[in-house]
Amino acid sequence: WTLFFFIPALTMRMLAEEKRSGTIELLLTKSVTDWQVVMGKFFACLILILIALALTIPYYITIWAIGPVDHGAVWSGYLGMILMSMTFISIGLFASSITTNQIVAFLLSLFIGIFFLIIFDVLANNFTGTAGQILSFLSLSTHYESISRGVIDSKDLIYFLSITFFGTLLAEISLSKRNIVE
Numbered sequence: 001w002t003l004f005f006f007i008p009a010l011t012m013r014m015l016a017e018e019k020r021s022g023t024i025e026l027l028l029t030k031s032v033t034d035w036q037v038v039m040g041k042f043f044a045c046l047i048l049i050l051i052a053l054a055l056t057i058p059y060y061i062t063i064w065a066i067g068p069v070d071h072g073a074v075w076s077g078y079l080g081m082i083l084m085s086m087t088f089i090s091i092g093l094f095a096s097s098i099t100t101n102q103i104v105a106f107l108l109s110l111f112i113g114i115f116f117l118i119i120f121d122v123l124a125n126n127f128t129g130t131a132g133q134i135l136s137f138l139s140l141s142t143h144y145e146s147i148s149r150g151v152i153d154s155k156d157l158i159y160f161l162s163i164t165f166f167g168t169l170l171a172e173i174s175l176s177k178r179n180i181v182e
Contacts, residue, residue, distance in 0.1 A: 008109035011092025020100040080147035083160035090167025097174035
């Protein structure tokens with residue numbers, strides 16, 4: 001839950017503030033593509049999240065020293081957190097790319113994240129049949145819970161990586177539209 005609020009707060013300034021202040025034009029006059037700008041900001045945020053997660057490893061070591069620990073579940077939980085963070089970062093970058101206001105980007109990122117984390121799960125519990133299965137598949141928490149139990153399934157990896165790809169792709173498309181609007 002900390003990452004759910006922390007990541008939109010990190011990503012809200014990434015492109016929105018640069019568009020508002022006009023520094024995005026200075027950045028894009030360099031010999032970099034829109035995709036490279038988006039991926040650079042994505043990896044900068046991801047590295048910060050990886051450092052934050054790495055700082056929690058002493059807790060794991062301490063608990064391991066006290067008693068038995070299911071190492072597979074712990075490390076797959078870390079993998080799930082990284083994948084979920086990548087998803088939230090891409091959603092945040094997309095939200096930041098479509099507005100010039102940081103607060104709007106933060107709220108939009110939270111709103112989209114709420115859909116993937118909570119709303120699809122709640123709706124999946126209220127529907128049966130194909131509709132329930134589709135909504136359950138769209139739920140981020142379903143895939144995260146599967147990975148955090150220690151079951152690393154290709155459908156969960158594809159889910160997280162595809163949402164990450166589409167979020168960054170939409171951010172790049174939104175960033176490239178600046179030439180058309182002006």
